[in-house]
Structures are given as C-alpha cells and as structure tokens.
Amino acid sequence: MTATEPGNREWTERYAGALMNTFGPPKTVLVRGEGAHVWDADGREYVDLLGGIAVNALGHGHPRLVAAVTGQLQTLGHISNFFASGPQITLAERLVNLLGTEARVFFTNSGAEANEAAFKLTRRTGRTRIVATEGSFHGRTMGALALTSKPAYREPFEPLPGDVVFVPYGDTAALEAAVDRDTAAILVEPVQGEAGVIVPPRDYLPTAQRIAHENGALLWLDEIQTGVGRTGTWFAHQNPALVDAPVTPDIVTLAKGLAGGIPIGACLATHGAGKLFDPGNHGTTFGGNPVAAAAALAVLDVIVEEDLLAHATAQGAALKAAAATDPRVVETRGEGLLVGLTLAEPKAAEVVTAAQDAGFLLNAATPERVRMAPPLNLADADVAAFAAAWPAILDHANDSAGVTA
Ligand SMILES: Cc1ncc(COP(=O)(O)O)c(C=O)c1O
Known part of the structure; x- marks a missing residue:
C-alpha cells in the first residue's frame, strides 16, 4: 500500500456501498497473487490454501496461463x-x-x-x-x-x-x-x-x-x-x-x-x-x-x-498429516488437494480467522469442518509453513473472544 492507494479499510467501506450484500463483508481485499501466495491492500502476505475455492489450479499468475490468455486475446x-x-x-x-x-x-x-x-x-x-x-x-x-x-x-x-x-x-x-x-x-x-x-x-x-x-x-x-x-x-x-x-x-x-x-x-x-x-x-x-x-x-x-496429479495426491496427504498431528483435529477427509479437517469442537470459523491472522487462507465449510483446496502446484515450503503454524492457529482460535472452551 502506498500513501495514495486505498487500504483494506477504505476498500471494504467502498465495497459495502457499491456491491450487493450477497457474501457478507469480505474477509480482506486482495490486490496481488503469485504462486500460492496473495497480498492484501494493506500489504499483508498470505499462503492461499483455499485457491479461490478449488479454482486457482496453477496458483496465481502462472506464466503459462498468462501467456495463453494474453496470446489468445491478441489473436x-x-x-x-x-x-x-x-x-x-x-x-x-x-x-x-x-x-x-x-x-x-x-x-x-x-x-x-x-x-x-x-x-x-x-x-x-x-x-x-x-x-x-x-x-x-x-x-x-x-x-x-x-x-x-x-x-x-x-x-x-x-x-x-x-x-x-x-x-x-x-x-x-x-x-x-x-x-x-x-x-x-x-x-x-x-x-x-x-x-x-x-x-x-x-x-x-x-x-x-x-x-x-x-x-x-x-x-x-x-x-x-x-x-x-x-x-x-x-x-x-x-x-x-x-x-x-x-x-x-x-x-x-x-x-x-x-x-x-x-x-x-x-x-x-x-x-x-x-x-x-x-x-x-x-x-x-x-x-x-x-x-x-x-x-x-x-x-x-x-x-x-508438472506432474500435478501425483503432486496433488502427495501434498494433500502431507497437509492432512500435518493437521492431524494436533489432537484438536479428530479426523481428516478428502483426496488429493480437496481436504476437510474435522475439529473436536465447532470452531471452524474461529480457526479460519486465526489462520488469516497468521497468514493462511482457509475456509469453514461447516461449523466443525475446515476446508482446504489450494493450488495443485502447492510448494513443499508452503506445506511446511502451514505445519509449523497450525498448533498456534488452533491455540488462537480457542482463545478468541466469545468462544466457549
Ligand atoms: C459441486 C459444485 N457444483 C456447482 C457449483 C456452482 O459453481 P459456480 O459457483 O461456478 O456456479 C459449485 C460451487 O461451489 C460446486 O462446488
């Protein structure tokens, strides 16, 4: 964000004044993406473990996708x-x-x-x-x-x-x-x-x-x-x-x-x-x-x-294994990079908020289940970062205001 560019707060206020309220307030306003990483209007970086809900198969700004779209539009x-x-x-x-x-x-x-x-x-x-x-x-x-x-x-x-x-x-x-x-x-x-x-x-x-x-x-x-x-x-x-x-x-x-x-x-x-x-x-x-x-x-x-079918299988297993090391996750579901994590308590919304605060984008599919659907080319380093951050994310979700323990 520079002095002249709007930040999250200003964009969010303008969103509320200009868009129909079908989705509720946005969780943040994103301005840029690269691989599995995105940045918001305040300059905060996130690992995008949701991938636009199973959409950004190649992550953000993949050069081959950019070249294909640009080349076809020019043609x-x-x-x-x-x-x-x-x-x-x-x-x-x-x-x-x-x-x-x-x-x-x-x-x-x-x-x-x-x-x-x-x-x-x-x-x-x-x-x-x-x-x-x-x-x-x-x-x-x-x-x-x-x-x-x-x-x-x-x-x-x-x-x-x-x-x-x-x-x-x-x-x-x-x-x-x-x-x-x-x-x-x-x-x-x-x-x-x-x-x-x-x-x-x-x-x-x-x-x-x-x-x-x-x-x-x-x-x-x-x-x-x-x-x-x-x-x-x-x-x-x-x-x-x-x-x-x-x-x-x-x-x-x-x-x-x-x-x-x-x-x-x-x-x-x-x-x-x-x-x-x-x-x-x-x-x-x-x-x-x-x-x-x-x-x-x-x-x-x-x-x-890029052999992404095998990669998706491996990274999905790695994400599930990382999440399951914490006893507050009672079950992992899904195949490949469509992953569901069942929590011991119905705190998926709090977990999603705590994850965003820690720099990871997830989604609460139900009150007790967190969903991940990241890019199919998710890097090992991003899986490792999630594994390292996950216990503290769950701690913060537990501590968050209004949550019964
Ligand atoms: C299984 C399934 N079918 C249909 C849809 C609707 O797709 P769209 O939002 O592109 O209309 C979705 C979207 O989440 C979906 O998950």
Whole structure:
C-alpha cells in the first residue's frame, strides 16, 4: 500500500456501498497473487490454501496461463457461436479424451450454468425426475438451486423447477428405493465439497451407475469441485481411492479449476446423451470463448508437464498429516488437494480467522469442518509453513473472544 492507494479499510467501506450484500463483508481485499501466495491492500502476505475455492489450479499468475490468455486475446478474443474456434474444439477433444469415453461437450461460463445445461439435457430423455442427494450443492441459478438441497438457499426463491427428490448421500439403499423408470437422472457429487468434504463409500458411484442403468436413467456426476486433478486424478470418479470399480458416467459437469481462474464451465455427455440437444435447444454468448478455452488448455498442459496429479495426491496427504498431528483435529477427509479437517469442537470459523491472522487462507465449510483446496502446484515450503503454524492457529482460535472452551 502506498500513501495514495486505498487500504483494506477504505476498500471494504467502498465495497459495502457499491456491491450487493450477497457474501457478507469480505474477509480482506486482495490486490496481488503469485504462486500460492496473495497480498492484501494493506500489504499483508498470505499462503492461499483455499485457491479461490478449488479454482486457482496453477496458483496465481502462472506464466503459462498468462501467456495463453494474453496470446489468445491478441489473436482472437471472442467470436459468436455462429462460428467456431480452434481452442474450443481442441479443448472439447481433450476433455473427451481424459474422460476416456465417446462424449460431446457444451461449454459454459460457470458451474451453475454447466449444471443448467445438464439439467435441460436430462429433460430431453422424456423423463423429468432427478434423484439428487441431501447436502448437495450444485449452484445458485434457479435450475441449479432446484438441485441443491440446503433449505436456507432454496426457500427464499421457491417455487423452483420441480420433480427433484433428495436422498441421503452415500446411501445406496436409498437410491435403490428412489430410482425408478420415471427417473431421468441420478445426480451426485463424487465428494460433497460444500457440505464439508464428505467422501461416500467406495461402492457408491459404481452402485449408483448400476441402479441408473437398470432403470434406463442417466448417471450425472457433478465434478465441478472435484474435477480437473483436484483429487489427484483427472476426474474424481476415476480415483481408485474413491471408487472400487470403474465408473462411466453419462453426464459430467465441470467448472472451477478447469481454466485456473478464467471463467469456464463444461457439460460432458456420453453414451448418446451427448446427442440429446438439437440446434436451438440451448445456447450461451460466452461459453466456449477462445480465451477461456486457451486458458483451460494451458491448465491441462501444465498439469501433465508438472506432474500435478501425483503432486496433488502427495501434498494433500502431507497437509492432512500435518493437521492431524494436533489432537484438536479428530479426523481428516478428502483426496488429493480437496481436504476437510474435522475439529473436536465447532470452531471452524474461529480457526479460519486465526489462520488469516497468521497468514493462511482457509475456509469453514461447516461449523466443525475446515476446508482446504489450494493450488495443485502447492510448494513443499508452503506445506511446511502451514505445519509449523497450525498448533498456534488452533491455540488462537480457542482463545478468541466469545468462544466457549
Ligand atoms: C459441486 C459444485 N457444483 C456447482 C457449483 C456452482 O459453481 P459456480 O459457483 O461456478 O456456479 C459449485 C460451487 O461451489 C460446486 O462446488
């Protein structure tokens, strides 16, 4: 901060006067990032262990991402969907290849929009019912919200699009009971992120697939938070730590880390589901934009070149091991760099504040669970810094005003 540049306090006051109050007051105002580090408007440095909530796959300002975006913008920044671009087509081919099954792709600008596309696609089966799960989060647009279970998010906006039923997550008997020949799709997150990094039993997705297919329904996996390397494999449903048998979903939705921070989402549909849309059934102005597609291609390239799938697995294990050395952490969850830490007491909010004071950005997914989703290229030094700081962070959270011991 210089004498002429606003600091956190001034920015925060201006934020309150200019932006809708959807997110509550910002925790701080960030001005710069480099790798897994960010700086706020008062010049304070933080290790970003949240990564924009599982978005900044390559950290901040990765030279390859900067070069891809800059180069594409200089070459061809935007076209309408009357036309096509090489990056859009190449990215679709790359994603299909990573999925390992014949598929078609529809690009969007966000996760909610990817789910909207998929939701509309399921209607083209001639059936309307979606069996979704309790604790699910699929986004905030009206369709995505209809698929999201949390009453506090839904109720102010009802009526929402209908014929969505919710069953307990991870419960195959509940799926068996709910799914029938009226079901268009079963929708599940391979790991529930927003609910607090909930990992289902390893037979859950394979069994969901069997139940879906026995009933002529689609298996739709929301990999918006878990996809693109987050759990240590390209898609979480390909991770042997998460599934005990191969899973070949009919629909996969992606967003978040796909372009490392440039807005993009994707709806991939396989097994003929990818041919359910006819011209005019769906559309978007920005989806498949060449700049966003070029950014995503750079992310995929760097994940391969820097071996970030294996790195994410190793660093996730290291973060969990570091956190678990303190007895105030009673359980660690998640795979790769989608990490949940269950606290002995419901003090996740206090821990997040204490961590920020100590120079680490985390998130309280629930009152007792802290979530980390840092860049996939998180450095050893950052893991070591977190390990060293963690006990004092928990001490401060315990001491913080208004917290019952
Ligand atoms: C699993 C899942 N689906 C959908 C979404 C919505 O994505 P977006 O915020 O890009 O609309 C999120 C965002 O947190 C998510 O975690």
